[in-house]
Amino acid sequence: MRAAARRLEGAFTLLAVDSEQPHVVVGARRNSPLVVGLGEGRTSSAPTWWRSSSTPAPRSSLGQDEVVEITPEAVIVTDAHGAVIEREPYHVDWDAAAAEKGGFATFMEKEIYDQPAAVADTLRGRLDDRGRLKLDEGMVDEYILKSIDKIIIIACGTASYAGQVARYAIEHWTRIPVEVELSHEFRYRDPIVSVKTLVVAVSQSGETMDTIMAVRHAQQQGATVIGIVNAQGSTIAREADAVLYTRAGPEIAVASTKAFLAQITAGYLLGIYLAEPAGQQVPRRDRRTPGGARRHPRQDSAGPRHLGAHP
Incomplete structure (x- = not known):
């Protein structure tokens, strides 16, 4: 497997078994996800299982060009040349009920009703x-945040729409210009990126290939990257300098609802997080919406604030 993976180019996830060693499974990955799920005790009575998508179990996600050997007794991860890599498993806080309809007619209806809990989480x-906001994983030095003169949000599809909404809040609170770019166009237009640029990568799965490649391109130009993702241990979560998880749980419906709202919420949190190093104050009760449109005074008591001027 290691010899074959070294000769291949592009993106792949490989899995192989040998009829002479039926209890051994080996896998390798490059630019595509491979997740190993771990059973209780890792013994033959409670065997290890794996799959390439998210699963509600303790799991470990392989890094770039890593190879895994799975037996009833152990899981061994090595690099492309055979050196053993120690990788700590982590627990995904989703239960089986989160992926069931729970009495609703469709998953879309269920996930719409899940939105308040997703925002709260x-x-x-x-x-x-x-009393200061913190990120989930990693950190960005304050001197880097103070030097930022441009923020670029990169995303695809629904995540890019969430970025459009978050843009208003981030610009309003930080007074730093924000651009929203489609990930699949970002690399090809020769973007102006420097060490003073903050790139925010938004992805539900953390495995959106165009966004991953855009993240790597930005980092090659010296930019700092913060990921807004839902899946722990995903590629973007591992490769970004810091991560803000949306904690929306599994998304089964094709039409994104709770994931979209959770991404907007995380974008607003990021705006507040960036405002303090930028020397800006975020009032507890701001009289203007992030979009800049002044609200009618009655809106303060009549109901929740709207999201502002989203095109």
């Missing part, structure tokens, strides 16, 4: 001991 536990 995305907001929960975001403050550190000093």
Whole structure:
């Protein structure tokens, strides 16, 4: 498997078995995800299982050009040349009920009703001991955040629409210009990116190939990357400098609803997170919407604030 993977180019996930060793499975990946799920105790009575998509179980996601050997006794991860890699598993906080309809006629209807919980989960536990917002994984030095003079949001499809909404909040609170780019066009238009550019990669799965390649291109130009993703251990989550998880749970319906709203929520959180190093204050009760349109005074008591001027 290692010898074959070294000769291949492009994107692939490979899995192989040998009839003479039926209890051994080997796999390799490059630019495509491969997730290993771990059974209780990793013994033959509770065997290891794996699959290439998200699963509600303790799991470990392979890195770029890594090879995994799975037996009833152990899971061994190596690099392309055979050196053993220690990889800590992590637990996905989804239960089986999250992927069931729960009495609703369709998954889309269920996920619409799941939106309040998805927003609450995305907001929960975001403050550190000093009352400041924190990211889920990684960190960006404050001196880097203070030097940022441009923010680029890269995403595809629905995630790009969430970026369009978040753009208003981020610009409003940070006073830093924000661009929203489609990931599949980003690399090909020779974008102006520097060490003073912050790139925000938005993806539900964290495995959107165009967005992954855009992230790598931005990092090659010296940009700092923050990922807004839903899937723990995904490629974007691992390769970004820092991560903000949306915590929307599994998305079964094709039409994105709760994931879209959770991405907007995370975008607003990121705007507040970036505002303090930029020297801006975010009032507890802002009299203007992020889109800049002044609300009617009655809206404060009549109901929740609208999202502002989304095109």
